[in-house]
Amino acid sequence: MLRSLKKVFLLIDAFTAEAPEWTLADLARHVDMPKPTVHHIMITLLEGGWVDRHPESKKFRLGVRLWEKGSLAIKQMGLRDLARPHVEALMRECGETVRLGILDTVDPAWVIYIDRVEGRQTVRADNAATVRAPSYCVATGKAMLAFQPDIVSRVFARPLRGYTENTLTKPADLDRDLALTRKRGYSLNRSEFHGEVVGMAAPIHDHEGRVVAAVGISAPAYRLGPEVIKRIAPVVLATAGEISRSAGFVTQGGTYEAFTKGTVRSVDLVRGVPAVRKCASATLSEPSDRSARGLRARGRQ
Amino acid sequence: MLRSLKKVFLLIDAFTAEAPEWTLADLARHVDMPKPTVHHIMITLLEGGWVDRHPESKKFRLGVRLWEKGSLAIKQMGLRDLARPHVEALMRECGETVRLGILDTVDPAWVIYIDRVEGRQTVRADNAATVRAPSYCVATGKAMLAFQPDIVSRVFARPLRGYTENTLTKPADLDRDLALTRKRGYSLNRSEFHGEVVGMAAPIHDHEGRVVAAVGISAPAYRLGPEVIKRIAPVVLATAGEISRSAGFVTQGGTYEAFTKGTVRSVDLVRGVPAVRKCASATLSEPSDRSARGLRARGRQ
DNA sequence: AATAGCATTCAACATTGTGGAATATCTGGA
DNA sequence: TCCAGATATTCCACAATGTTGAATGCTATT
Numbered sequence: 004m005l006r007s008l009k010k011v012f013l014l015i016d017a018f019t020a021e022a023p024e025w026t027l028a029d030l031a032r033h034v035d036m037p038k039p040t041v042h043h044i045m046i047t048l049l050e051g052g053w054v055d056r057h058p059e060s061k062k063f064r065l066g067v068r069l070w071e072k073g074s075l076a077i078k079q080m081g082l083r084d085l086a087r088p089h090v091e092a093l094m095r096e097c098g099e100t101v102r103l104g105i106l107d108t109v110d111p112a113w114v115i116y117i118d119r120v121e122g123r124q125t126v127r128a129d130n131a132a133t134v135r136a137p138s139y140c141v142a143t144g145k146a147m148l149a150f151q152p153d154i155v156s157r158v159f160a161r162p163l164r165g166y167t168e169n170t171l172t173k174p175a176d177l178d179r180d181l182a183l184t185r186k187r188g189y190s191l192n193r194s195e196f197h198g199e200v201v202g203m204a205a206p207i208h209d210h211e212g213r214v215v216a217a218v219g220i221s222a223p224a225y226r227l228g229p230e231v232i233k234r235i236a237p238v239v240l241a242t243a244g245e246i247s248r249s250a251g252f253v254t255q256g257g258t259y260e261a262f263t264k265g266t267v268r269s270v271d272l273v274r275g276v277p278a279v280r281k282c283a284s285a286t287l288s289e290p291s292d293r294s295a296r297g298l299r300a301r302g303r304q
Numbered sequence: 305m306l307r308s309l310k311k312v313f314l315l316i317d318a319f320t321a322e323a324p325e326w327t328l329a330d331l332a333r334h335v336d337m338p339k340p341t342v343h344h345i346m347i348t349l350l351e352g353g354w355v356d357r358h359p360e361s362k363k364f365r366l367g368v369r370l371w372e373k374g375s376l377a378i379k380q381m382g383l384r385d386l387a388r389p390h391v392e393a394l395m396r397e398c399g400e401t402v403r404l405g406i407l408d409t410v411d412p413a414w415v416i417y418i419d420r421v422e423g424r425q426t427v428r429a430d431n432a433a434t435v436r437a438p439s440y441c442v443a444t445g446k447a448m449l450a451f452q453p454d455i456v457s458r459v460f461a462r463p464l465r466g467y468t469e470n471t472l473t474k475p476a477d478l479d480r481d482l483a484l485t486r487k488r489g490y491s492l493n494r495s496e497f498h499g500e501v502v503g504m505a506a507p508i509h510d511h512e513g514r515v516v517a518a519v520g521i522s523a524p525a526y527r528l529g530p531e532v533i534k535r536i537a538p539v540v541l542a543t544a545g546e547i548s549r550s551a552g553f554v555t556q557g558g559t560y561e562a563f564t565k566g567t568v569r570s571v572d573l574v575r576g577v578p579a580v581r582k583c584a585s586a587t588l589s590e591p592s593d594r595s596a597r598g599l600r601a602r603g604r605q
Numbered sequence: 606a607a608t609a610g611c612a613t614t615c616a617a618c619a620t621t622g623t624g625g626a627a628t629a630t631c632t633g634g635a
Numbered sequence: 636t637c638c639a640g641a642t643a644t645t646c647c648a649c650a651a652t653g654t655t656g657a658a659t660g661c662t663a664t665t
Contacts, residue, residue, distance in 0.1 A: 004348040005653070007308055007622065012352045015373060023380045027643060037624045042644070044622095047305040051313045052410035061643070065377035067409055067416055072316060073374020074435050076356075076366035079324045108368055109353035115368055134375050306622070308653065328612060338655050343613070345653095362612070 010036065011044055015053075015065070024062045080105075082216055083118050086207070086246045090218060093242040094120045097235050099222040104136075104143035104204075105215065111151075112137060112158045114144040114217075122222070139163055139177055140170050140196035142189075142204035146217040146243075149184035150206045170195045188240055190217075191232070194224055201227045203236065205243035210251025218243050311337065312345055316354075316366070325363045381406075383517055384419050387508070387547045391519060394543040395421045398536050400523040405437075405444035405505075406516065412452075413438060413459045415445035415518075423523070440464055440478055441471050441497035443490075443505035447518040447544075450485035451507045471496045489541055491518075492533070495525055502528045504537065506544035511552025519544050 013034045017025060025033070031041040045063055048054045052068035077083060086103050094101045103118040114136050138144025139158055148155050155178070163172040171177040184190040192202040204219025220227075220239060227235075314335045318326060326334070332342040346364055349355045353369035378384060387404050395402045404419040415437050439445025440459055449456050456479070464473040472478040485491040493503040505520025521528075521540060528536075 004344055004351065005308070007306070007652075008312060008345065008348045009352070011309060011312075012354075018373070018376060020376060020379070023376065028641085038642095039624055039644080039646095040622080043305055043624095044309065046644095047309045050305065050410070051310070052408065053313075055409060064380050065373055067377065067406065069370065069377040070374040070418070071416055071435055072319070072366055073371040073377070075319060075321060075324065076368065076370040076374070078321070079365050105368065107353065108356060109351070115372055117371070134372050308621070329610080339611095340613085340615095340655055341653080347613095 010034075010040070011048070014041065014044055014048075018054075018063075018065050024057075024060075024064055026060075026062050030063065077117060080117065082207075082246075082250065085249055086216070086218065087118065089242050089246045089249075090118060090120055093218065093220065093238065094122065096238050097220055098122055099220040099227070101218065101220050102143055102204075103216060103218050104141075104147075105217075106138060106144070106147050106154070107135075110157075111148070111154045112139065112161065114138040114141060114147070116143075117216075136196060137164070137166065140166055140192065142192040142202035142219040142221065143217040145181065145184055145190035145192065146204040146206045146219065147214050149181040149190060150214045152181075155181065166196050167194055167198045169193055169198075187236075189236055189243075190219070192221070199224050203227075203232060203239055205240050207243050207250065208247040208252040212252065215250070216246075218246060311335075311341070312349070315342065315345055315349075319355075319364075319366050325358075325361075325365055327361075327363050331364065378418060381418065383508075383547075383551065386550055387517070387519065388419065390543050390547045390550075391419060391421055394519065394521065394539065395423065397539050398521055399423055400521040400528070402519065402521050403444055403505075404517060404519055405442075405448075406518075407439060407445070407448050407455070408436075411458075412449070412455045413440065413462065415439040415442060415448070417444075418517075437497060438465070438467065441467055441493065443493040443503035443520040443522065444518040446482060446485055446491035446493065447505040447507045447520065448515050450482040450491060451515045453482075456482065467497050468495055468499045470494055470499075488537075490537055490544075491520070493522070500525050504528075504533060504540055506541050508544050508551065509548040509553040513553065516551070517547075519547060 014030065017030055017033050027042060027045065028038060030045070031038045034041070045054060048066075049056055049063075052066050054069075055064045055066040056062065057064070082105075083103065090101050090103055100122045101120045102116050104114040104116045107113040107115055116134055116136070136144065138148060148158065159174050163170070163174070163177070165172045171180055180190075189203050189205045192200075192204075194201055200221055201224045202219050202221035204217045206214045207216040207218060209215045218239065220235070315331065318331055318334050328343055328346065329339060331346070332339040335342070346355060349367075350357055350364075353367050355370075356365045356367040357363065358365070383406075384404065391402050391404055401423045402421045403417050405415040405417045408414040408416055417435055417437070437445065439449060449459065460475050464471070464475070464478070466473045472481055481491075490504050490506045493501075493505075495502055501522055502525045503520050503522035505518045507515045508517040508519060510516045519540065521536070
């Protein structure tokens with residue numbers, strides 16, 4: 004809409020973990036805009052505190068105000084605080100790193116981690132860590148995509164980049180994987196993003212039945228073999244269920260009706276929108292032995 | 305500079321901890337702009353993921369991208385990770401809540417807390433907590449102001465709002481307090497922001513001698529009496545010194561010269577800029593008994 | 606059925622950002 | 636010391652851009 008604003012977005016997006024500092028000229032080259040234009044915008048951002056500038060090197064960095072408002076944004080979401088105890092409990096139960104992720108509202112091909120608890124005891128929301136990952140290659144991302152089929156097409160809009168030899172880059176393959184995820188209730192990442200790293204995750208629903216996030220664990224492949232996965236799956240599913248529940252998501256009567264003005268409605272878990280038909284919650288129940296076996300067989304190929 | 309951008313700033317600033325959600329009309333009224341103008345801007349922000357919108361209530365919230373880039377900003381500053389172990393150590397030593405704060409680059413009348421460790425064991429960077437406080441009423445803020453006299457005038461630019469009956473609202477009073485702070489090396493907050501809450505803090509210098517942050521503790525007044533303050537002061541000062549040191553700040557030769565191309569320069573701690581004269585580091589040394597006594601006397605009035 | 610409050614769309618207008626050219630400042634090399 | 640080639644910054648005329656009143660379409664409330 005507003006073109007000048009989009010230019011600002013482009014400029015801010017130039018600042019990444021890999022390139023956190025920019026000189027004016029480099030920045031102008033990078034975004035392909037005239038230097039004076041970039042200068043004007045950056046000076047304005049500087050005045051507002053949105054970027055910072057080293058007084059000598061003249062290099063720009065992202066500023067304090069961004070952090071301040073960002074903190075507010077995450078606080079607003081509330082989900083993080085809500086989920087925290089369950090996330091920690093999950094870590095304690097399985098000992099591995101636990102992540103809480105949401106889909107990037109702009110581009111669902113990316114997942115953004117809003118919390119993380121390290122395998123050992125480093126219990127801190129370390130936002131210095133990786134915040135962004137391709138949703139179609141990680142467990143949390145796939146857990147969310149699987150239960151929001153209408154969003155998947157947006158992921159397919161662009162070609163799926165392969166990160167490892169295991170990455171599912173063909174839409175058909177990914178679709179099959181998502182279907183499987185829907186069946187068993189949890190998703191699996193078999194080293195599709197980083198080699199040697201595997202993970203599993205389950206979706207979290209809000210009080211209206213929408214998929215809003217996912218919790219998952221990740222670990223070195225050798226430590227998370229098929230048998231372990233089978234054993235841990237119920238725990239991950241239970242965690243996702245508990246978080247959903249504290250977010251107000253209840254499948255039969257009770258809390259749920261409070262949010263729909265006396266009308267008790269159930270939710271179509273697959274579409275993620277309130278629907279008429281009543282359905283059993285795959286999230287809250289444990290997976291059948293059948294699907295667990297199916298998983299193990301698939302993991303071998 | 306760019307007026308349209310400033311409008312955007314105004315809009316984003318409307319979102320606070322107290323008013324985290326806005327409808328379009330309310331927002332337009334609040335910032336006193338025509339509705340279509342606000343609409344255009346917000347839609348653009350929405351597309352960029354900088355704000356979010358509840359699909360039904362149509363209310364705007366701050367979005368994920370803000371959080372993402374904010375995380376990057378704080379990570380970039382690095383100071384937080386650097387200081388973390390010392391911050392934690394300080395908490396362990398005195399058992400009280402420890403905060404790490406920096407001055408708002410735009411308006412030094414405010415301090416922004418970039419880290420916090422709770423008195424007990426809740427060791428997490430809880431950015432859901434208070435992030436912003438008036439610098440002239442809190443220990444961390446006054447520690448930074450005291451050692452940057454040129455900045456203080458900017459704080460005086462606007463009248464100092466009183467938060468409690470102890471708040472130093474008269475410039476002369478504050479100046480006296482800052483002078484005292486310079487002498488003893490650490491600042492004190494005697495319930496000047498929140499009643500019943502007192503605190504003390506010391507400034508942190510970077511490798512060029514600039515004051516970049518402050519560490520401090522805060523506690524209920526009854527728990528942090530004059531005698532306790534006297535006992536704890538050296539610990540706080542030592543912590544600030546250690547953080548400064550790991551940031552590359554060294555007062556005699558050594559690391560410091562590495563940053564000034566072979567020229568060994570010392571730093572004028574008060575002005576915060578490299579200077580010719582050599583001075584003893586108030587930050588790294590313990591306060592004399594005299595100043596500690598002076599403090600106790602003052603605390604009585 | 607009617608009102609009042611929302612969000613949204615449109616298009617004509619002039620305010621606003623744009624960017625080429627000029628200047629100032631810095632850095633490293635000869 | 637001086638120059639060459641970077642950099643950041645300032646200026647101003649132009650037109651592209653954001654602006655906003657008026658009109659429309661919603662959704663709730665009375």
